[in-house]
Amino acid sequence: MTSKPTLDDGLRARKRAATQAGLERAALALALEHGYENVTVDMICDAGMVSQRTFFNYFGTKEGAFLGTPPPMPADAELARFVHGTGADILGDLVGLITAALVDQEPDPGILRARRMLIERTPELLGRENTRVAELEESLTLLVLDRFHAQGRTEESTPDLEDEARMVVTLAGSVMRFSMQKWFSGGFAGTPSELLRHSIALVRRITGTADPAPRG
Amino acid sequence: MTSKPTLDDGLRARKRAATQAGLERAALALALEHGYENVTVDMICDAGMVSQRTFFNYFGTKEGAFLGTPPPMPADAELARFVHGTGADILGDLVGLITAALVDQEPDPGILRARRMLIERTPELLGRENTRVAELEESLTLLVLDRFHAQGRTEESTPDLEDEARMVVTLAGSVMRFSMQKWFSGGFAGTPSELLRHSIALVRRITGTADPAPRG
């Protein structure tokens, strides 16, 4: 219209964001009401007032509208901070890193909660979610290896260092899944940080050599 | 034909088993050659000389032909042995239990290996595999809880006992995934038992309070 048409990030970008958000909200609402399997892409398109073709241009897949934007890699600054961390609690540090990346991803907590509830009750979505996470695991493994090297550990002194790195990532994934389930099922009264520490403590209790049984 | 037509398990059952095995073999061979995504159900049906409808009668899903029969719960005897185990190494015991159930499932090691190779390189199949495993997790959690109770641990003395049980199952799943990947990628020279013990040792090294760094 005026000589300065691009206010926010360009009118185009705003419209895109709006329709995308609308579609995601419509998808979640429909699925929470009728169940994921009974929601058709055409229904979401009707609610979002776009053609089916446009829907697939946005999400590529039906599941995409329900899962939201994929988890991003953390910013370089955070990565560096992790790599040069103290080293005492690598599992806690990694879990913290992942959590931070997840949190500032979806600003609306209502959407986030609805999404988690739906994913928990829908095996198909849960599986796809795990697949997405698995796609990040390789780069996270490299990150953990970097940290090992920064701590002076080498493949020479520890032949299975790469295995260890992969296992660290795997364990972090377990802790995240466990914690998310407990958090969004409402079974924990406390802060997310407390929950994560609780989960990690649980891991230690289980793997702790032979101390699980109570004294009495 | 004769007065005793049912030799093995009935001619019907044998034919069923034969066509099913044929379809599974055809599916694996085609996918290893052309890639999972480029194999169509019709191709498999042609190779197996059945109609598409019959294919879906057998497997219900395209993925089903590649994943094989779902993992079964172990026999009651094994379950009892687990529940009344010594208690020192619950993670090892559970991993052993799962492994045993997997092993006597697919007698042909060639098929098993081909299947794993395909699953590893196909995210969609990997995700579905994990979903299948997740379906067993609930009953495994109950099993672990039984063992806790058999050891005299109660929810009264340990309020988060159920959490601990769920975490044990989650960790066992991590160990299994890690080990399977390493095993079938050929990166381990040794027996499966050794590999499993190695993996669990890795978990302990990581979670061990503050011992991961070498002295030097």
Add this chain to the structure above:
DNA sequence: AATAAAATTACAGTAGCTGCACGCATACCG
């Protein structure tokens, strides 16, 4: 040999998804 039960099949239809080409809105430039 007659009959019951079970397996296989063809057929029609739905839903997810893709390539392609066309039209229109937006952004850019003189």
Add this chain to the structure above:
DNA sequence: CGGTATGCGTGCAGCTACTGTAATTTTATT
């Protein structure tokens, strides 16, 4: 302000996975 390039939404035709149904064939029973 007008012209133009670019991006985006859309319709359409088509492929593949999957399902219900009813008919046909194959195996089991008596």
